[in-house]
Amino acid sequence: MYDLVIIGSGPAGLSAAVYAKRAGFHTLVLEKGAMSGGQVLTTYEVDNYLGMKGMNGFDLGMKFREHADHMGVEFLEAEAVSIEEGTESGVGETAELVACEKTDPCIKPGRRAEAGGDKKGGRIYRIVTNKGDYETRAVLAATGAVHARLHVPGEEELAGMGVSYCATCDGAFFRNRTVAVIGGGDVAVEDAVFLARTSKKVYLIHRRDELRAARILQKKVQELPNVEILWNTVVDEIVGTDRVEKIRIRNTVSGDMEEMEMDGVFIAVGIHPNTELFKGLVECDEKGYIAAGEDGVTTAPGIFAAGDVRTKPLRQIVTAVADGANAVAGVQDYFLQDSF
Known part of the structure; x- marks a missing residue:
């Protein structure tokens, strides 16, 4: 059982991974491709990231990954296929999970918030991937967005x-x-x-x-x-x-x-947020981005969002990195709630 599974390994996901590791969370990062870094890898030169003047985007992305590796972050190259929600039936027992319905448009506010688990076991999520299933107490959507x-x-x-x-x-x-x-x-x-x-x-x-x-x-x-x-x-x-x-x-x-x-x-x-995996779980805005504030909190308890996938006014490397850190702070607060 993981404390946090981060889906996506761009700047937001990698930043969150570093902060989660520092917080002592048992964390797994799922990355769909063979390389971390997200869209920054295709940027010829980055000159607006503080302290990294004139750096090639690929090199900056590699530095982000090296930092996460140095912290001992666990990575798995796998594609998340679906997310199932449920509650633990008891300590040491197999989690009882109910697959969430996949509706479109995204779920209305408050629906998942009313369906939480009890204090005995708490809510958990199972991430179904092409390389196996992984159970976690919290999920961070750092899946980014793709330009048309x-x-x-x-x-x-x-x-x-x-x-x-x-x-x-x-x-x-x-x-x-x-x-x-x-x-x-x-x-x-x-x-x-x-x-x-x-x-x-x-x-x-x-x-x-x-x-x-x-x-x-x-x-x-x-x-x-x-x-x-x-x-x-x-x-x-x-x-x-x-x-x-x-x-x-x-x-x-x-x-x-x-x-x-x-x-x-x-x-x-056009730009399309990668939210398909989370439809039926969280609320999205009118453009399809996950509705989440600076703390990454979504309408589904235990599911957070960071980076280009969430509603925000500016999508830059620096804001994605900040999102990752803020989302982990949101996860910490979530773990401290009595309802968890």
Whole structure:
């Protein structure tokens, strides 16, 4: 029986693992892939993490993992398939578990809070993975979020080498350069406005003839002299060897093709939190993120959330690391509750 199982080994999960180990919790980290670090691994350079100026994202991710290894954190490369909830029937006895129903959208507030175990055994969770089942008294969702892809040639090959999904993270590398932002929603327009502060030229490429962003954002971006909106346009290919050099675009109305020299491409066509595993267990917001505060507490007692998977205003490495620490503090408080 574990005290805490952390699902995900990005900055939030690794930070939580270190803090959990320091707190003396019997902890297991489940990581789906062969490498820890999450999205930071694909970042070409990180220059906004305090004390790590100009560090390659892959190297920073490896440092995070090395720190956790140094603390003696237990890792398992396995994919969590489902989470089952129940209560211990008694000390030393097999836990009696009831599989939670998988509903969509996420569960309404308070439902799981009313279904807790008694003081005799307390609530436990069984994490079912492709390599076996693991029982735990608390679960931390650190599964992150994934950016929607264009699925065009050159996108994956040049990720971190001019192709980015985060203007806030990487915009500073394109000062006085020409960049393209792909998308038409709030995030895309906000990215274009943000990049226009430092980039020489910003092309906002949208596949339709009007933006989906809020009117106030549309007005703001259209007033910027160094931003040009390309309507009814899609990117068919991103071209380059060791960096982005140009893009091939196509007008969806006329069918005309064009090549444009480009230094950077920022893709903002959506982001999807990895919450499938927790549907039916916790409440999510209207965008699908797990509803959890700074302490990581969700609507399901014993289930916590940290990092990009939870509702929050800023998704950065530093906020993910802080989330991990705060969530463990939330776990500590949970263990001290009489109801547990």
